[in-house]
Amino acid sequence: MGDLGNSTVDFHPKKPGMDKGGHEGDFGVTVEELCSLMELRGAEALQKIQENYTDTETLCHRLKTSPADGLSDNPADLEKRQQVFGMNFIPPKKAKTFLQLVWEALQDVTLIILEIAAIISLGLSFYQPPGGDSEGELGAEDEGEAEAGWIEGAAILLSVLCVVLVTAFNDWSKEKQFRGLQSRIEQEQRFAVVRNGTVIQIPVAEMVVGDIAQVKYGDLLPADGILMQGNDLKIDESSLTGESDHVRKSIDKDPMLLSGTHVMEGSGKMVVTAVGVNSQTGIIFTLLGAGEVEEEKKDCKKAKKQDEAVAMEMQPLKSAEGGEVEEKEKKKASVPKKEKSVLQGKLTKLAVQIGKAGLVMSAITVIILMLYFVIETFVIQGRAWLTECTPIYVQYFVKFFIIGVTVLVVAVPEGLPLAVTISLAYSKMMKDNNLVRHLDACETMGNATAICSDKTGTLTTNRMTVVQIYVEDQHFRDIPRPDQINPKTLELITSAVAVNCAYTSNIMAADKEGGLPKQVGNKTECALLGLVRDLKQDYPAVREQIPEEKLYKVYTFNSVRKSMSTVIQMPDGSFRLYSKGASEILLKKCSFILGRDGETRAFRPQDKDEMVKKVIEPMACDGLRTICIAYRELPADPMPDWDNETDIVSNLICITVVGIEDPVRPEVPEAIRKCQRAGITVRMVTGDNINTARAIAAKCGIIHPGDDFLCMEGKDFNRRIRNEKGEIEQERIDKIWPKLRVLARSSPTDKHTLVKGIIDSTIVEQRQVVAVTGDGTNDGPALKKADVGFAMGIAGTDVAKEASDIILTDDNFSSIVKAVMWGRNVYDSISKFLQFQLTVNVVAVIVAFTGACITQDSPLKAVQMLWVNLIMDTFASLALATEPPTEALLLRKPYGRNNPLISRTMMKNILGHAVYQLIIIFTLLFVGEKIFDIDSGRNAPLHSPPSEHYTIIFNTFVLMQLFNEINARKIHGERNVFDGIFSNPIFCSIVLGTFAIQIVIVQFGGKPFSCSPLNVEQWLWCLFVGMGELIWGQVIASVPTHQLKFLKEAGHGPAPDEIMDEDLAEDEEEIDHAERELRRGQILWFRGLNRIQTQVTFSLYLFALLLTSPCNMSLLGYYYWPF
Secondary structure (H helix, E strand, C coil), X not given: CHHHHHHHHHHCCCCHHHHHCCCCCCCCCCHHHHHHHHCCCHHHHHHHHHHHHCXXXXXXXXXXXXXXXXXXXXXXXHXXXXXXXXXXXXXXXXXXXXXXXXXXXXXXXXXXXXXXXXXHHXXXXXXXXXXXXXXXXXXXXXXXXXXXXXXXXXXHHHHHHHHHHHHHHHHHHHHHHHHHHHHHHHHHCEEEXXXXXXXXXXXXXXXXXXXXXXXXXXXXXXXXXEEEEEXXXXXXXXXXXXXXXXXXXXXXXXXXXXXXXXXXXXXXXEEEEECHHHCHHHXXXXXXXXXXXXXXXXXXXXXXXXHHHHHCECCCCCHHHCCCXXXXXXXXXXXXXXXXXXXXXXXXXXXXXXXXXXXXXHXXXXXXXXXXXXXXXXXXXCCCCCXXXXXXXXXXXXXXXXXXXXXXXXXXXXXXCHHHHHHHHHHHHHHHCEEECECHHHHHHCCCCEEEECCCCCCECCCXXXXXXXXXXXXXXXXXXXXXXXXXXXXXXXXXXXXXXXXXXXXXXXXXXXXXXXXXXXXXXXXXXXXXXXXXXXXXXXXXHCCHHHCCEEECCCCCCXXXXXXXXXXXCCEEEEEEEEHHHHHCCEEEEEXXXXXXXXXXXXXHHHHHHHHHHHHHHXXXXXXXXXXXXXXXXXXXXXXXXXXXXXXXXXXXXXXXXXXXXXXXXXXXXXXXXCCCEEEEECCCCHHHHHHHHHHHCCCCCCCCCXXXXXXXXXXXXECCCCCECHHHHHHHCCCEEEEECCCHHHHHHHHHHHHHCCCCCCCCCEEXXXXXXXXXHHHHHCCEEEEECCCCXXXXXXXXXXXXXXXXXXXXXXXXXXXXXXXHHHHHHHHHHHHHHHHHHHHHHHHHHHHCCCCCCHHHHHHHHHHHHHXXXXXXXXXXXXXXXXXXXXXXXXXXXXXXXXHHHHHHHHHHHHHHHHHHHHHHHHHHXXXXXXXXXXXXXXXXXXXXXXXXXXXXXXXXXXXXXXXXXXXXXXXXXXXXXXXXXXXXXXXXXXXXXXXXXXXXXXXXXXXHXXXXXXXXXXXXXXXXXXXXXXXXXXXXXXXXXXXXXXXXXXXXXXXXXXXXXXXCHHHHHHHXXXXXXXXXXXXXXXXXXXXXXXXXXXXXXXXXXXXXXXXXXXX
């Protein structure tokens, strides 16, 4: 941590002024000048630019860049700019070294106590009490045993070392994994810049001061810059200023664009003036980086790494290139989207229940032991309480207490493998095109009951092509030849498409010979540009003639307009407006239409109705998106009021209506069928025409002829869910959403309303778990509101990705189905592990309880218990949590938020196998010596050699767990427990490896493991009894669960009122501290995986430690006389 003390200095590359006097690297401006300029806003900034540089072009000249052609691609120039002005990179906080993580792990209180106990043990093992004659009673045998007394202390120290190294490695690998993911996200982040006169996409980290960057709707700005040309540009600066209102940017009023802000509307060009740590966001990060060190020094005890693990959330996208500022992150932390996931809630509740049961058992154990001791010693034996023996009596009471603590520790299922499972799911989900940003999204998807999906790009291929066109009163089912259209109309189509599409949208040559042309930018615009090419026209020539800077006014596309309009000035000074948009919306604004031979004629309401019936509806029923292209001539005198958009975009002349095909992805119908079979309702929420949406929904299988479903438009949806006052009523939404399958012509607000309505609904028994896909900036609220938000990795805007939980790297609906499979697999893996571990816990608690109360000893020794814990903890979690997901997971309905983790079938398995194991263990414990004709291990003196009797008990217990681990692979009553076992090599390796180590421990473990070698016959009997678990498992499976009415489920989700409280807390600033503590407790399991096993060792070890003195030995011999 000390290395971070100079983080403020480290964050800044060498300040240029420090090396080169006044100006840096021959540039006519310094970093300090640019930084101070970017701190200004509005008129103040414009005045500063005018005073220092005259205008923006002069600033570009000083930065040695061309406003039109941008920078050259000269590597030397780019490298020089990085050296002088810095790289577009904010260094992340320095990672902790492995040794630092080891030191942190050693701070654990349990481990510290264990270390001290082990050192005392080692010291006592070499300590010879004065007066060797007092050892007379112990005999030569005990003297020999005392020489080996150091082994247990050394074994415990070794176990501490193992725990520390495992914990540190766990933390180190997780940190490395997250940094790797962050790096991947940053590498995939690209931005459009002009270099050598060509627009190219470069990684944001390669942006330099002087770059001319193209800014468009949905971008998250990666650097500071000054606007050079803008079209209706509006920026969300709330991440820096906290103000939620969008700020309009223009060259003549406020040209300052800042990193970390979102482009909510419009487009433009900016010259980059500050990058990385010198940008406004970078400066804030630098200041916070310095402040964090002070905070950590003050709160190092409170803010341990466990708390960092609680959030387990990705840093904001592009944090290394100027992402969200820390202020926003703190806000996100204090108002979490999902403070506690469903699974974490169930695990926490289950842990509390098990803890209470363990507490009762341990209390009963302590009370029985104390009463037994007091009655036996002072009543039956009639001994008096001697003052000099008080310390010894106290030691016995402490010993009883420690035995009780041991029972409690054994009762708690430590190491619930939530972290392991989710980490594995998360790493493998990346291979299935799911880039997980919030880890709890994995398991939440397993409970999903509804998916609200976009159409374009998710259900369809997002490769759009114009396949039908209505022009000059003719409906062409195929693209016509150029000679079939009037030259004047052809010229209008070409100009309208070339000028009124974003200049970032282009048709490029195919990557492979014979392949399809490459579509760059907005796919709908690419389809229109493709139409121009199919009509043998040259749109780049039009763009060269009318470059983007010469566009007079642009009304950019947004979800409200559902159209885009561009104004250009004609040579005679008049204006022409081109407009394109949704056909039924734009046709309403058309008063004229181009008829045959390109003549303009009136477009009456009846003509519009006829076109809708004869052209638009047939196209839509074929699944085509219909776009209308229109234009209007505007006079120069009087000058139109450009702010009055309603008047400007009216009285249009319709040029053409085109039908754009976006084919359904071939794999989507099967993926939707799987969802429906799995109990998940798929709804399409699209901005398209309702007929188009219905046709695509039918092709996908979302709707089927004869089914009872609803397809409606956004305006009808809004009308039906609102009361007379215009307020949304949940009761009205509840009448619609269960049958709703298609919501067309919907706005992002409609999507948010639908998602909120489904989540808040109480008409169904289980609270709905909703997943949503989104790609637009305005989809952010719906993505945040949803239980799981999916952003499109290809078509999605940066804003949508920031609001999401999972990014679909291929924009494909079938990847969502993969996420459902992984989510259900996480749930099942947890349940499998619980079924296995709780069986071990039930047996271990009863054996420890019985051993303590009847034999005053535990059949399993300290190091043996450590090995058993290792089997049922780390190894079992790895073995059972690495089961790959299968299609069979999609054959059942979602579990539901309130369904228990431990079903009645699992409870039947747990108790059934526990009965078998207890019968075997107690049989071996009390009559095992007679069965095998060996010496009894019961009542053996302290430090006696390991007995075959107790070794057989230990060996049988471990082998029963191994074979029961195979049984635990199935939790729904399946008979074939070996099904798919070879598809999980980790499981096979762990089971075989554990068996091999068990052989070594038994045959060669000797004193450290309290084992005596067994012969072949004894081994075969142990194996036979262990394999009996498999046969017993079949017997249990044959018992119908529904007949066992006395069985109860465990691990229920939160109660409905708790869920409501949780939802209400979503918008609150404060989190319930009890909730936070419970969550923190859960995450401590998440981090440790081996931590509590040390408590078992410690408890058992102290039990031995209390009995090391000869005085205690003699009392022990007296005390154990009845056994």
